[in-house]
Amino acid sequence: MTEAFGARAWRTLRTVGTLCYYLGIVPMYRIPTLLPFVFATPFTILFILYVNGNAAAFHYGVAGAITMSVSQQGLFLGADLTNYKIEHKFQSMVVASPVTPVVYMFAVALSELAFAAPAVAILLAVVAWTSAGIGAAGILQVLAVVVMTWVTTSSIGFFLSTYLLNTRTAFLTVSFISILLSILPPVFYPITVIPDQFRWLAELVPTTHSSILVQNAVGLQVASYEVLTSWVALPAFTIAFLLIALFKAKWREN
Amino acid sequence: MPQSIIEASGLVKYYDKTKEPALDGLELKVPEGKIFTLLGRNGAGKTTFLRIASTQLLPTSGSVSVYGIDAIKYPKEVRGRIAISPQEGKPLWTLNAYDHVLLTLMMRGESRGEASKKARQVIDAVELKEVEKVHSEELSGGMRQRILVAMTLACDVELLFLDEPTIGLDPLGRRRVWSELIRLKEEEGRSIVLTTHYMDEAEALSDELAIIEKGKVLVQGRPSEVRAGHLKSKLRIDIAEGFTKAELASYGRVMEAGNLMRLFVDQKVAEEISKEALKRQATISIAPVTLDDVFVDIVGKSIEEDTVEKKEPGGPSKGGMGR
Numbered sequence: 210m211t212e213a214f215g216a217r218a219w220r221t222l223r224t225v226g227t228l229c230y231y232l233g234i235v236p237m238y239r240i241p242t243l244l245p246f247v248f249a250t251p252f253t254i255l256f257i258l259y260v261n262g263n264a265a266a267f268h269y270g271v272a273g274a275i276t277m278s279v280s281q282q283g284l285f286l287g288a289d290l291t292n293y294k295i296e297h298k299f300q301s302m303v304v305a306s307p308v309t310p311v312v313y314m315f316a317v318a319l320s321e322l323a324f325a326a327p328a329v330a331i332l333l334a335v336v337a338w339t340s341a342g343i344g345a346a347g348i349l350q351v352l353a354v355v356v357m358t359w360v361t362t363s364s365i366g367f368f369l370s371t372y373l374l375n376t377r378t379a380f381l382t383v384s385f386i387s388i389l390l391s392i393l394p395p396v397f398y399p400i401t402v403i404p405d406q407f408r409w410l411a412e413l414v415p416t417t418h419s420s421i422l423v424q425n426a427v428g429l430q431v432a433s434y435e436v437l438t439s440w441v442a443l444p445a446f447t448i449a450f451l452l453i454a455l456f457k458a459k460w461r462e463n
Numbered sequence: 464m465p466q467s468i469i470e471a472s473g474l475v476k477y478y479d480k481t482k483e484p485a486l487d488g489l490e491l492k493v494p495e496g497k498i499f500t501l502l503g504r505n506g507a508g509k510t511t512f513l514r515i516a517s518t519q520l521l522p523t524s525g526s527v528s529v530y531g532i533d534a535i536k537y538p539k540e541v542r543g544r545i546a547i548s549p550q551e552g553k554p555l556w557t558l559n560a561y562d563h564v565l566l567t568l569m570m571r572g573e574s575r576g577e578a579s580k581k582a583r584q585v586i587d588a589v590e591l592k593e594v595e596k597v598h599s600e601e602l603s604g605g606m607r608q609r610i611l612v613a614m615t616l617a618c619d620v621e622l623l624f625l626d627e628p629t630i631g632l633d634p635l636g637r638r639r640v641w642s643e644l645i646r647l648k649e650e651e652g653r654s655i656v657l658t659t660h661y662m663d664e665a666e667a668l669s670d671e672l673a674i675i676e677k678g679k680v681l682v683q684g685r686p687s688e689v690r691a692g693h694l695k696s697k698l699r700i701d702i703a704e705g706f707t708k709a710e711l712a713s714y715g716r717v718m719e720a721g722n723l724m725r726l727f728v729d730q731k732v733a734e735e736i737s738k739e740a741l742k743r744q745a746t747i748s749i750a751p752v753t754l755d756d757v758f759v760d761i762v763g764k765s766i767e768e769d770t771v772e773k774k775e776p777g778g779p780s781k782g783g784m785g786r
Protein backbone atom coordinates (compact mmCIF):
# COMPACT_ATOMS: atom_id res chain seq x y z
CA MET A 210 0.00 0.00 0.00
CA THR A 211 2.78 2.40 1.09
CA GLU A 212 4.87 1.33 -1.89
CA ALA A 213 1.98 1.87 -4.27
CA PHE A 214 1.41 5.30 -2.77
CA GLY A 215 5.11 6.09 -3.06
CA ALA A 216 5.24 4.97 -6.68
CA ARG A 217 2.15 7.00 -7.47
CA ALA A 218 3.57 10.07 -5.76
CA TRP A 219 6.84 9.67 -7.69
CA ARG A 220 4.95 9.35 -10.98
CA THR A 221 2.91 12.45 -10.17
CA LEU A 222 6.08 14.40 -9.41
CA ARG A 223 7.55 13.25 -12.71
CA THR A 224 4.40 14.39 -14.54
CA VAL A 225 4.50 17.80 -12.87
CA GLY A 226 8.23 18.19 -13.49
CA THR A 227 7.94 17.11 -17.14
CA LEU A 228 5.05 19.43 -17.97
CA CYS A 229 6.67 22.34 -16.13
CA TYR A 230 10.03 21.76 -17.84
CA TYR A 231 8.73 21.42 -21.39
CA LEU A 232 5.99 24.06 -21.20
CA GLY A 233 7.80 26.64 -19.05
CA ILE A 234 11.56 26.20 -18.74
CA VAL A 235 12.36 25.06 -22.30
CA PRO A 236 10.55 27.96 -24.02
CA MET A 237 12.19 30.37 -21.57
CA TYR A 238 15.76 29.32 -22.38
CA ARG A 239 15.17 28.64 -26.06
CA ILE A 240 13.45 31.96 -26.63
CA PRO A 241 14.61 34.31 -23.84
CA THR A 242 13.17 37.27 -25.75
CA LEU A 243 9.76 36.10 -24.44
CA LEU A 244 10.67 37.25 -20.93
CA PRO A 245 10.32 41.02 -21.52
CA PHE A 246 6.68 40.42 -22.47
CA VAL A 247 6.08 39.05 -18.98
CA PHE A 248 7.76 42.07 -17.40
CA ALA A 249 6.37 44.68 -19.76
CA THR A 250 3.20 45.88 -18.01
CA PRO A 251 4.32 45.95 -14.35
CA PHE A 252 7.69 47.46 -15.25
CA THR A 253 6.08 50.10 -17.46
CA ILE A 254 3.84 51.20 -14.60
CA LEU A 255 6.88 51.23 -12.34
CA PHE A 256 8.78 53.32 -14.87
CA ILE A 257 5.97 55.89 -15.00
CA LEU A 258 5.95 56.11 -11.21
CA TYR A 259 9.75 56.49 -11.20
CA VAL A 260 9.89 59.31 -13.75
CA ASN A 261 7.04 60.98 -11.92
CA GLY A 262 9.60 61.46 -9.18
CA ASN A 263 7.44 60.52 -6.21
CA ALA A 264 9.58 58.19 -4.05
CA ALA A 265 6.65 56.93 -1.94
CA ALA A 266 4.58 56.15 -5.03
CA PHE A 267 7.55 54.30 -6.51
CA HIS A 268 7.88 52.07 -3.43
CA TYR A 269 4.19 51.22 -3.59
CA GLY A 270 4.74 50.61 -7.27
CA VAL A 271 7.44 48.02 -6.57
CA ALA A 272 5.10 46.17 -4.21
CA GLY A 273 2.37 46.37 -6.87
CA ALA A 274 4.71 45.15 -9.60
CA ILE A 275 5.58 42.05 -7.56
CA THR A 276 1.89 41.29 -7.11
CA MET A 277 1.07 42.00 -10.74
CA SER A 278 3.96 39.92 -12.14
CA VAL A 279 2.67 36.89 -10.28
CA SER A 280 -1.07 37.45 -10.73
CA GLN A 281 -0.65 38.20 -14.43
CA GLN A 282 1.21 34.93 -14.98
CA GLY A 283 -1.43 33.04 -13.01
CA LEU A 284 -4.13 34.49 -15.21
CA PHE A 285 -2.11 33.84 -18.35
CA LEU A 286 -2.39 30.21 -17.41
CA GLY A 287 -5.99 30.53 -18.59
CA ALA A 288 -4.97 31.90 -21.98
CA ASP A 289 -2.16 29.38 -22.40
CA LEU A 290 -4.36 26.44 -21.44
CA THR A 291 -7.04 27.62 -23.87
CA ASN A 292 -4.34 27.78 -26.52
CA TYR A 293 -3.15 24.24 -25.69
CA LYS A 294 -6.75 23.06 -25.79
CA ILE A 295 -8.07 24.81 -28.90
CA GLU A 296 -5.06 25.42 -31.14
CA HIS A 297 -2.72 22.57 -30.28
CA LYS A 298 -5.27 19.98 -29.10
CA PHE A 299 -2.62 19.08 -26.55
CA GLN A 300 -5.24 19.02 -23.79
CA SER A 301 -7.11 16.30 -25.71
CA MET A 302 -4.05 14.12 -25.34
CA VAL A 303 -3.80 14.98 -21.66
CA VAL A 304 -7.48 14.31 -20.93
CA ALA A 305 -7.21 10.90 -22.61
CA SER A 306 -4.32 9.96 -20.34
CA PRO A 307 -3.87 9.14 -16.65
CA VAL A 308 -2.94 12.78 -15.89
CA THR A 309 -5.58 14.32 -13.62
CA PRO A 310 -6.87 17.89 -14.05
CA VAL A 311 -5.35 18.95 -10.70
CA VAL A 312 -1.90 17.71 -11.68
CA TYR A 313 -2.18 19.32 -15.13
CA MET A 314 -3.29 22.65 -13.64
CA PHE A 315 -0.56 22.62 -11.02
CA ALA A 316 2.15 21.64 -13.51
CA VAL A 317 1.26 24.26 -16.12
CA ALA A 318 0.78 26.89 -13.39
CA LEU A 319 4.27 26.06 -12.15
CA SER A 320 5.59 26.60 -15.66
CA GLU A 321 3.96 30.04 -15.68
CA LEU A 322 5.53 30.82 -12.31
CA ALA A 323 8.91 29.94 -13.79
CA PHE A 324 8.33 32.77 -16.28
CA ALA A 325 7.42 35.20 -13.48
CA ALA A 326 10.33 34.23 -11.23
CA PRO A 327 13.00 36.44 -12.90
CA ALA A 328 10.67 39.47 -12.66
CA VAL A 329 10.02 38.85 -8.95
CA ALA A 330 13.77 38.39 -8.31
CA ILE A 331 14.57 41.69 -10.07
CA LEU A 332 11.85 43.48 -8.11
CA LEU A 333 13.12 42.11 -4.79
CA ALA A 334 16.57 43.38 -5.75
CA VAL A 335 15.01 46.79 -6.46
CA VAL A 336 13.37 46.69 -3.02
CA ALA A 337 16.72 45.89 -1.40
CA TRP A 338 18.44 48.64 -3.35
CA THR A 339 15.88 51.42 -2.96
CA SER A 340 14.82 50.92 0.66
CA ALA A 341 16.49 50.32 3.97
CA GLY A 342 16.44 46.67 3.02
CA ILE A 343 14.20 43.71 3.47
CA GLY A 344 14.83 41.19 6.20
CA ALA A 345 14.51 37.42 6.13
CA ALA A 346 11.01 37.65 7.61
CA GLY A 347 10.04 40.13 4.91
CA ILE A 348 11.33 37.86 2.15
CA LEU A 349 9.45 34.92 3.64
CA GLN A 350 6.29 37.02 3.79
CA VAL A 351 6.70 38.06 0.13
CA LEU A 352 7.26 34.43 -0.90
CA ALA A 353 4.14 33.31 1.01
CA VAL A 354 2.14 36.03 -0.75
CA VAL A 355 3.61 35.06 -4.11
CA VAL A 356 2.53 31.44 -3.59
CA MET A 357 -1.01 32.33 -2.47
CA THR A 358 -1.46 34.87 -5.28
CA TRP A 359 -0.15 32.34 -7.78
CA VAL A 360 -2.55 29.62 -6.56
CA THR A 361 -5.49 32.03 -6.55
CA THR A 362 -4.96 33.50 -10.01
CA SER A 363 -3.92 30.16 -11.52
CA SER A 364 -7.16 28.65 -10.23
CA ILE A 365 -9.10 31.50 -11.86
CA GLY A 366 -7.13 30.97 -15.07
CA PHE A 367 -7.66 27.20 -15.10
CA PHE A 368 -11.37 27.54 -14.39
CA LEU A 369 -11.78 30.05 -17.21
CA SER A 370 -9.78 27.98 -19.68
CA THR A 371 -12.14 25.04 -19.38
CA TYR A 372 -15.03 27.24 -20.52
CA LEU A 373 -13.32 29.48 -23.09
CA LEU A 374 -13.84 28.31 -26.66
CA ASN A 375 -11.34 30.30 -28.66
CA THR A 376 -7.88 31.68 -28.19
CA ARG A 377 -8.66 35.26 -29.15
CA THR A 378 -11.43 35.50 -26.53
CA ALA A 379 -9.11 33.88 -24.01
CA PHE A 380 -6.36 36.48 -24.37
CA LEU A 381 -8.86 39.36 -24.28
CA THR A 382 -10.67 37.93 -21.25
CA VAL A 383 -7.45 37.35 -19.36
CA SER A 384 -6.14 40.84 -20.16
CA PHE A 385 -9.41 42.36 -18.93
CA ILE A 386 -9.38 40.35 -15.70
CA SER A 387 -5.75 41.31 -15.20
CA ILE A 388 -6.81 44.97 -15.24
CA LEU A 389 -9.58 44.19 -12.74
CA LEU A 390 -7.13 42.42 -10.45
CA SER A 391 -3.99 44.49 -10.81
CA ILE A 392 -4.65 48.01 -12.10
CA LEU A 393 -7.97 49.17 -10.64
CA PRO A 394 -7.72 47.87 -7.04
CA PRO A 395 -5.10 49.23 -4.62
CA VAL A 396 -2.23 47.13 -5.91
CA PHE A 397 0.07 49.94 -7.10
CA TYR A 398 -1.19 52.45 -4.55
CA PRO A 399 -2.15 52.40 -0.83
CA ILE A 400 -5.68 51.37 0.10
CA THR A 401 -6.02 54.57 2.09
CA VAL A 402 -6.43 56.46 -1.19
CA ILE A 403 -9.88 54.86 -1.53
CA PRO A 404 -12.67 56.61 0.48
CA ASP A 405 -13.73 54.58 3.54
CA GLN A 406 -17.20 53.80 2.24
CA PHE A 407 -15.76 52.07 -0.89
CA ARG A 408 -12.90 50.15 0.69
CA TRP A 409 -15.00 47.02 1.08
CA LEU A 410 -15.17 46.89 -2.72
CA ALA A 411 -11.38 46.84 -2.96
CA GLU A 412 -11.22 44.19 -0.25
CA LEU A 413 -13.32 41.86 -2.40
CA VAL A 414 -10.35 41.60 -4.77
CA PRO A 415 -7.71 39.02 -3.72
CA THR A 416 -4.78 40.99 -5.15
CA THR A 417 -5.60 43.95 -2.88
CA HIS A 418 -4.62 41.71 0.02
CA SER A 419 -1.54 40.41 -1.81
CA SER A 420 -0.33 43.95 -2.31
CA ILE A 421 -1.10 45.04 1.26
CA LEU A 422 0.98 42.13 2.56
CA VAL A 423 3.85 42.87 0.16
CA GLN A 424 3.72 46.57 1.10
CA ASN A 425 3.93 45.51 4.73
CA ALA A 426 6.82 43.11 4.03
CA VAL A 427 8.92 45.74 2.26
CA GLY A 428 8.45 48.20 5.09
CA LEU A 429 5.75 50.51 3.75
CA GLN A 430 3.24 52.09 6.11
CA VAL A 431 0.11 49.89 6.36
CA ALA A 432 -2.42 49.90 9.20
CA SER A 433 -2.05 46.78 11.33
CA TYR A 434 -5.76 45.91 11.06
CA GLU A 435 -5.40 45.98 7.25
CA VAL A 436 -2.47 43.58 7.48
CA LEU A 437 -4.43 41.30 9.78
CA THR A 438 -7.47 41.40 7.51
CA SER A 439 -5.28 40.53 4.52
CA TRP A 440 -3.67 37.61 6.36
CA VAL A 441 -7.16 36.18 6.81
CA ALA A 442 -8.62 37.19 3.46
CA LEU A 443 -5.83 36.09 1.11
CA PRO A 444 -5.65 32.46 2.34
CA ALA A 445 -9.47 32.35 2.30
CA PHE A 446 -9.56 33.56 -1.32
CA THR A 447 -6.82 31.06 -2.19
CA ILE A 448 -8.76 28.12 -0.79
CA ALA A 449 -12.06 29.29 -2.28
CA PHE A 450 -10.70 29.75 -5.82
CA LEU A 451 -8.76 26.50 -5.63
CA LEU A 452 -11.94 24.64 -4.66
CA ILE A 453 -13.84 26.31 -7.53
CA ALA A 454 -11.11 25.23 -9.96
CA LEU A 455 -11.08 21.68 -8.64
CA PHE A 456 -14.81 21.11 -8.52
CA LYS A 457 -16.34 23.47 -11.07
CA ALA A 458 -13.83 23.38 -13.93
CA LYS A 459 -14.99 21.44 -16.98
CA TRP A 460 -12.31 18.83 -17.69
CA ARG A 461 -14.44 16.63 -19.92
CA GLU A 462 -16.54 18.68 -22.32
CA ASN A 463 -20.30 18.33 -22.52
CA MET B 464 -15.78 -14.06 -32.88
CA PRO B 465 -13.26 -11.55 -31.50
CA GLN B 466 -14.13 -9.76 -28.27
CA SER B 467 -15.34 -6.17 -28.53
CA ILE B 468 -13.16 -3.54 -26.88
CA ILE B 469 -15.59 -0.70 -27.52
CA GLU B 470 -19.34 -1.08 -27.38
CA ALA B 471 -21.53 1.92 -28.08
CA SER B 472 -25.26 1.68 -27.67
CA GLY B 473 -27.88 4.29 -28.50
CA LEU B 474 -25.25 7.00 -28.43
CA VAL B 475 -26.76 10.44 -28.97
CA LYS B 476 -24.88 13.72 -28.95
CA TYR B 477 -26.39 17.14 -29.44
CA TYR B 478 -23.97 20.08 -29.43
CA ASP B 479 -26.97 22.34 -29.88
CA LYS B 480 -30.49 21.13 -29.15
CA THR B 481 -31.91 23.26 -31.93
CA LYS B 482 -29.76 21.57 -34.57
CA GLU B 483 -29.33 18.04 -35.93
CA PRO B 484 -27.57 15.67 -33.52
CA ALA B 485 -23.92 14.81 -34.21
CA LEU B 486 -24.66 11.25 -33.11
CA ASP B 487 -28.15 9.87 -33.54
CA GLY B 488 -28.48 6.59 -31.64
CA LEU B 489 -25.16 5.19 -32.83
CA GLU B 490 -24.63 1.46 -32.29
CA LEU B 491 -21.10 0.17 -32.76
CA LYS B 492 -18.83 -2.67 -31.66
CA VAL B 493 -15.10 -2.47 -32.20
CA PRO B 494 -13.17 -5.77 -32.18
CA GLU B 495 -10.02 -6.29 -30.12
CA GLY B 496 -6.54 -6.46 -31.63
CA LYS B 497 -7.66 -5.07 -34.98
CA ILE B 498 -7.39 -1.88 -36.98
CA PHE B 499 -10.90 -0.47 -37.10
CA THR B 500 -11.65 2.44 -39.42
CA LEU B 501 -14.48 4.92 -39.26
CA LEU B 502 -15.43 6.42 -42.60
CA GLY B 503 -17.87 9.21 -43.17
CA ARG B 504 -18.35 12.61 -44.68
CA ASN B 505 -17.32 15.78 -42.86
CA GLY B 506 -19.63 16.18 -39.88
CA ALA B 507 -20.87 12.58 -40.04
CA GLY B 508 -19.99 12.03 -36.35
CA LYS B 509 -16.63 10.22 -36.54
CA THR B 510 -14.68 12.64 -34.36
CA THR B 511 -17.57 13.02 -31.93
CA PHE B 512 -17.63 9.26 -31.42
CA LEU B 513 -13.86 9.15 -30.98
CA ARG B 514 -13.96 11.96 -28.44
CA ILE B 515 -16.72 10.27 -26.44
CA ALA B 516 -15.02 6.85 -26.49
CA SER B 517 -11.71 8.44 -25.47
CA THR B 518 -13.40 10.11 -22.45
CA GLN B 519 -13.04 13.69 -23.65
CA LEU B 520 -16.66 14.43 -24.33
CA LEU B 521 -19.92 13.48 -22.64
CA PRO B 522 -22.76 12.19 -24.79
CA THR B 523 -26.30 13.55 -24.46
CA SER B 524 -27.56 10.00 -23.91
CA GLY B 525 -26.65 6.40 -24.57
CA SER B 526 -23.75 4.31 -23.34
CA VAL B 527 -20.21 3.47 -24.34
CA SER B 528 -17.89 0.98 -22.74
CA VAL B 529 -14.18 0.54 -23.34
CA TYR B 530 -12.73 -2.82 -22.29
CA GLY B 531 -16.04 -3.44 -20.56
CA ILE B 532 -15.70 -0.30 -18.43
CA ASP B 533 -18.40 2.34 -18.59
CA ALA B 534 -16.41 5.20 -20.16
CA ILE B 535 -19.01 7.77 -19.15
CA LYS B 536 -19.14 6.88 -15.44
CA TYR B 537 -15.57 5.69 -14.91
CA PRO B 538 -13.33 7.64 -17.30
CA LYS B 539 -10.29 7.36 -15.02
CA GLU B 540 -10.32 3.57 -15.34
CA VAL B 541 -10.19 3.90 -19.12
CA ARG B 542 -7.61 6.68 -19.48
CA GLY B 543 -4.58 4.61 -18.49
CA ARG B 544 -5.31 2.17 -21.32
CA ILE B 545 -5.79 4.59 -24.21
CA ALA B 546 -4.02 7.36 -26.13
CA ILE B 547 -5.36 9.69 -28.79
CA SER B 548 -3.99 11.66 -31.70
CA PRO B 549 -6.54 14.45 -32.16
CA GLN B 550 -7.62 15.88 -35.48
CA GLU B 551 -5.92 19.10 -36.60
CA GLY B 552 -3.60 19.27 -33.62
CA LYS B 553 -0.45 21.35 -33.69
CA PRO B 554 2.85 20.61 -31.99
CA LEU B 555 4.12 23.13 -29.44
CA TRP B 556 6.26 25.64 -31.30
CA THR B 557 9.39 25.75 -29.15
CA LEU B 558 9.71 21.98 -28.86
CA ASN B 559 11.22 19.55 -31.35
CA ALA B 560 10.00 16.08 -32.31
CA TYR B 561 12.10 14.32 -29.69
CA ASP B 562 10.88 16.69 -26.94
CA HIS B 563 7.26 16.05 -27.91
CA VAL B 564 7.51 12.29 -27.62
CA LEU B 565 9.51 12.54 -24.40
CA LEU B 566 6.97 14.99 -22.96
CA THR B 567 4.10 12.64 -23.79
CA LEU B 568 5.72 9.56 -22.32
CA MET B 569 7.14 11.15 -19.17
CA MET B 570 3.88 13.00 -18.58
CA ARG B 571 2.22 9.59 -18.55
CA GLY B 572 4.68 8.44 -15.90
CA GLU B 573 7.48 6.69 -17.82
CA SER B 574 11.09 7.08 -16.68
CA ARG B 575 13.38 9.29 -18.75
CA GLY B 576 15.52 6.36 -19.86
CA GLU B 577 12.58 4.28 -21.05
CA ALA B 578 10.89 7.30 -22.63
CA SER B 579 14.05 8.26 -24.46
CA LYS B 580 14.48 4.75 -25.89
CA LYS B 581 10.88 4.64 -27.12
CA ALA B 582 11.13 8.18 -28.51
CA ARG B 583 14.12 7.17 -30.65
CA GLN B 584 12.27 4.12 -31.96
CA VAL B 585 9.08 5.91 -32.91
CA ILE B 586 10.92 8.89 -34.42
CA ASP B 587 12.82 6.44 -36.57
CA ALA B 588 9.62 4.58 -37.50
CA VAL B 589 7.81 7.66 -38.78
CA GLU B 590 10.97 9.05 -40.38
CA LEU B 591 11.51 12.13 -38.25
CA LYS B 592 15.10 11.34 -37.38
CA GLU B 593 16.62 13.91 -39.71
CA VAL B 594 14.57 16.71 -38.17
CA GLU B 595 14.25 15.44 -34.60
CA LYS B 596 16.08 18.43 -33.15
CA VAL B 597 14.36 21.08 -35.28
CA HIS B 598 11.75 23.26 -33.53
CA SER B 599 8.30 22.27 -34.74
CA GLU B 600 7.54 25.83 -35.92
CA GLU B 601 10.24 25.40 -38.58
CA LEU B 602 8.80 22.14 -39.92
CA SER B 603 6.35 21.57 -42.78
CA GLY B 604 2.71 20.68 -42.07
CA GLY B 605 3.33 17.03 -42.90
CA MET B 606 6.29 16.79 -40.51
CA ARG B 607 4.25 18.40 -37.75
CA GLN B 608 1.50 15.86 -38.32
CA ARG B 609 4.09 13.08 -38.03
CA ILE B 610 5.08 14.48 -34.62
CA LEU B 611 1.49 14.26 -33.39
CA VAL B 612 1.19 10.69 -34.63
CA ALA B 613 4.54 9.77 -33.09
CA MET B 614 3.40 11.14 -29.71
CA THR B 615 0.47 8.74 -29.74
CA LEU B 616 2.16 5.69 -31.25
CA ALA B 617 4.88 5.83 -28.61
CA CYS B 618 2.40 5.41 -25.76
CA ASP B 619 2.46 1.99 -24.16
CA VAL B 620 -1.31 1.47 -24.19
CA GLU B 621 -3.70 -1.18 -25.45
CA LEU B 622 -5.92 1.06 -27.54
CA LEU B 623 -4.93 3.90 -29.85
CA PHE B 624 -7.38 6.43 -31.25
CA LEU B 625 -6.13 8.24 -34.34
CA ASP B 626 -8.29 10.97 -35.82
CA GLU B 627 -7.21 11.45 -39.45
CA PRO B 628 -3.61 10.52 -38.65
CA THR B 629 -2.19 10.85 -42.16
CA ILE B 630 -3.85 14.09 -43.22
CA GLY B 631 -1.29 16.31 -44.95
CA LEU B 632 1.31 13.56 -45.25
CA ASP B 633 2.97 12.78 -48.58
CA PRO B 634 2.33 9.30 -50.05
CA LEU B 635 5.59 7.88 -48.70
CA GLY B 636 4.98 9.34 -45.26
CA ARG B 637 1.50 7.81 -45.23
CA ARG B 638 2.91 4.42 -46.06
CA ARG B 639 5.47 4.69 -43.24
CA VAL B 640 2.67 5.40 -40.79
CA TRP B 641 0.64 2.49 -42.20
CA SER B 642 3.59 0.13 -41.73
CA GLU B 643 4.02 1.26 -38.14
CA LEU B 644 0.32 0.82 -37.39
CA ILE B 645 0.36 -2.69 -38.84
CA ARG B 646 3.51 -3.50 -36.86
CA LEU B 647 1.92 -2.25 -33.63
CA LYS B 648 -1.12 -4.42 -34.26
CA GLU B 649 0.73 -7.55 -35.33
CA GLU B 650 3.79 -7.48 -33.09
CA GLU B 651 2.40 -5.76 -30.02
CA GLY B 652 -1.27 -6.73 -30.24
CA ARG B 653 -2.53 -3.16 -30.03
CA SER B 654 -6.06 -2.24 -31.05
CA ILE B 655 -6.35 0.82 -33.27
CA VAL B 656 -9.39 2.93 -34.07
CA LEU B 657 -8.85 5.51 -36.77
CA THR B 658 -10.79 7.87 -38.94
CA THR B 659 -9.83 8.80 -42.46
CA HIS B 660 -11.12 10.29 -45.68
CA TYR B 661 -8.65 8.27 -47.73
CA MET B 662 -10.36 5.16 -49.03
CA ASP B 663 -7.07 3.59 -50.11
CA GLU B 664 -5.91 3.99 -46.52
CA ALA B 665 -9.04 2.30 -45.24
CA GLU B 666 -8.56 -0.56 -47.74
CA ALA B 667 -4.87 -0.94 -46.91
CA LEU B 668 -5.20 -0.87 -43.12
CA SER B 669 -8.63 -1.91 -41.94
CA ASP B 670 -9.48 -5.30 -40.59
CA GLU B 671 -12.95 -3.90 -40.16
CA LEU B 672 -14.62 -0.61 -40.98
CA ALA B 673 -17.85 1.27 -40.43
CA ILE B 674 -19.41 3.94 -42.61
CA ILE B 675 -21.14 6.62 -40.57
CA GLU B 676 -23.61 9.17 -41.87
CA LYS B 677 -25.56 11.68 -39.79
CA GLY B 678 -24.51 10.05 -36.55
CA LYS B 679 -25.57 6.53 -37.47
CA VAL B 680 -23.70 3.50 -38.70
CA LEU B 681 -24.86 2.71 -42.23
CA VAL B 682 -22.71 -0.37 -42.71
CA GLN B 683 -20.01 -2.26 -40.82
CA GLY B 684 -17.78 -5.17 -41.77
CA ARG B 685 -14.51 -6.20 -43.36
CA PRO B 686 -13.61 -4.08 -46.42
CA SER B 687 -14.16 -7.05 -48.76
CA GLU B 688 -17.56 -7.76 -47.17
CA VAL B 689 -18.61 -4.13 -47.45
CA ARG B 690 -17.53 -4.01 -51.09
CA ALA B 691 -19.24 -7.27 -52.00
CA GLY B 692 -22.36 -6.78 -49.94
CA HIS B 693 -23.33 -3.27 -50.84
CA LEU B 694 -22.50 -2.86 -54.48
CA LYS B 695 -23.61 -5.90 -56.42
CA SER B 696 -21.95 -4.66 -59.59
CA LYS B 697 -18.31 -5.52 -59.98
CA LEU B 698 -17.31 -2.89 -62.53
CA ARG B 699 -17.34 0.86 -62.73
CA ILE B 700 -17.67 2.67 -66.04
CA ASP B 701 -16.72 6.32 -66.36
CA ILE B 702 -18.05 8.04 -69.46
CA ALA B 703 -16.85 11.47 -70.51
CA GLU B 704 -18.76 11.92 -73.79
CA GLY B 705 -20.79 10.22 -76.49
CA PHE B 706 -23.78 9.22 -74.33
CA THR B 707 -26.62 11.16 -72.80
CA LYS B 708 -27.63 10.69 -69.18
CA ALA B 709 -31.03 9.40 -70.31
CA GLU B 710 -29.42 6.74 -72.50
CA LEU B 711 -27.22 5.55 -69.69
CA ALA B 712 -30.07 5.54 -67.19
CA SER B 713 -31.49 2.49 -68.97
CA TYR B 714 -28.44 0.51 -67.73
CA GLY B 715 -28.77 1.59 -64.11
CA ARG B 716 -28.32 4.50 -61.71
CA VAL B 717 -26.12 7.20 -63.24
CA MET B 718 -23.96 9.25 -60.90
CA GLU B 719 -22.28 12.44 -61.95
CA ALA B 720 -18.64 12.72 -60.89
CA GLY B 721 -17.21 16.02 -62.11
CA ASN B 722 -17.30 15.94 -65.91
CA LEU B 723 -17.89 12.21 -65.89
CA MET B 724 -21.02 10.10 -65.75
CA ARG B 725 -20.47 6.98 -63.67
CA LEU B 726 -22.31 3.66 -63.78
CA PHE B 727 -21.87 0.48 -61.76
CA VAL B 728 -22.60 -2.55 -63.90
CA ASP B 729 -21.90 -6.24 -64.33
CA GLN B 730 -19.66 -7.69 -67.02
CA LYS B 731 -22.41 -8.25 -69.56
CA VAL B 732 -23.63 -4.66 -69.47
CA ALA B 733 -20.03 -3.40 -69.51
CA GLU B 734 -19.43 -5.31 -72.74
CA GLU B 735 -22.63 -3.89 -74.24
CA ILE B 736 -21.67 -0.31 -73.38
CA SER B 737 -18.10 -0.84 -74.66
CA LYS B 738 -19.39 -2.04 -78.03
CA GLU B 739 -21.69 0.94 -78.28
CA ALA B 740 -18.83 3.28 -77.27
CA LEU B 741 -16.63 1.81 -79.99
CA LYS B 742 -19.33 2.43 -82.55
CA ARG B 743 -19.72 6.03 -81.39
CA GLN B 744 -15.97 6.48 -80.88
CA ALA B 745 -16.70 7.65 -77.32
CA THR B 746 -14.10 7.56 -74.54
CA ILE B 747 -14.97 5.39 -71.59
CA SER B 748 -12.96 3.71 -68.86
CA ILE B 749 -13.80 0.46 -67.09
CA ALA B 750 -12.33 -0.57 -63.73
CA PRO B 751 -13.21 -2.80 -60.79
CA VAL B 752 -15.26 -1.08 -58.09
CA THR B 753 -13.31 0.28 -55.12
CA LEU B 754 -14.20 1.11 -51.54
CA ASP B 755 -14.44 4.70 -52.68
CA ASP B 756 -17.29 3.70 -55.04
CA VAL B 757 -19.03 1.76 -52.30
CA PHE B 758 -18.72 4.73 -49.94
CA VAL B 759 -20.16 7.16 -52.49
CA ASP B 760 -22.95 4.72 -53.30
CA ILE B 761 -23.94 4.02 -49.69
CA VAL B 762 -23.68 7.60 -48.45
CA GLY B 763 -25.23 8.94 -51.67
CA LYS B 764 -28.27 6.68 -51.27
CA SER B 765 -28.61 7.73 -47.64
CA ILE B 766 -28.61 11.40 -48.64
CA GLU B 767 -31.16 10.76 -51.41
CA GLU B 768 -33.46 8.90 -49.01
CA ASP B 769 -33.14 11.72 -46.51
CA THR B 770 -34.01 14.29 -49.19
CA VAL B 771 -37.10 12.31 -50.20
CA GLU B 772 -38.23 12.07 -46.56
CA LYS B 773 -37.78 15.81 -46.10
CA LYS B 774 -39.80 16.53 -49.24
CA GLU B 775 -42.66 14.42 -47.87
CA PRO B 776 -42.89 15.54 -44.26
CA GLY B 777 -46.61 14.73 -43.98
CA GLY B 778 -46.23 11.07 -44.94
CA PRO B 779 -47.86 8.44 -42.75
CA SER B 780 -44.53 7.20 -41.37
CA LYS B 781 -43.87 10.64 -39.92
CA GLY B 782 -46.72 10.56 -37.46
CA GLY B 783 -49.71 11.61 -39.57
CA MET B 784 -51.17 14.91 -40.64
CA GLY B 785 -51.71 18.11 -38.72
CA ARG B 786 -48.56 18.16 -36.61
